[in-house]
Amino acid sequence: MTETPLRAYEALHEHAERELEAAGDGDIGRLIALRRRWQELVSELPAQPPAAASALLAGAQLVHERTRVELMRLREALMADITTTERARRTAAGYAGQLRRRPRLDRCA
Numbered sequence: 001m002t003e004t005p006l007r008a009y010e011a012l013h014e015h016a017e018r019e020l021e022a023a024g025d026g027d028i029g030r031l032i033a034l035r036r037r038w039q040e041l042v043s044e045l046p047a048q049p050p051a052a053a054s055a056l057l058a059g060a061q062l063v064h065e066r067t068r069v070e071l072m073r074l075r076e077a078l079m080a081d082i083t084t085t086e087r088a089r090r091t092a093a094g095y096a097g098q099l100r101r102r103p104r105l106d107r108c109a
Contacts, residue, residue, distance in 0.1 A: 009049065009056040012041050016063040023070035026077075 004010075015038055022030040049057060 005050060006053055006056060008041070008045055009053040009060075012038075012045070013056045013060045013063070015041055016060040016067070020063050020067045020070065023067045023074065026074050028074075 015034065019031060019034050019038070022034060
């Protein structure tokens with residue numbers, strides 16, 4: 001099977017969609033692995049893309065923008081979780097400070 005001249009650009013676009021899916025799932029490990037493949041795909045492209053590839057490249061750019069937005073949402077969710085956890089820790093520490101200390105030794109025995 002002969003590859004079309006646009007196959008490399010189609011692969012790039014498909015890869016961008018896989019990255020978007022991983023970002024939407026919050027799968028950072030998969031995103032890191034996909035990044036390596038992205039770099040390989042880009043390195044295989046010619047310096048000057050054919051005019052016919054412009055739609056695929058524009059599509060990949062739009063998908064990358066959506067991925068960036070998903071990553072921003074993921075970051076905000078993680079920051080909110082960290083804030084909630086820190087607040088809960090401080091609250092628990094505050095209550096712990098209010099507890100009356102009980103002797104460890106039972107003096108009634």
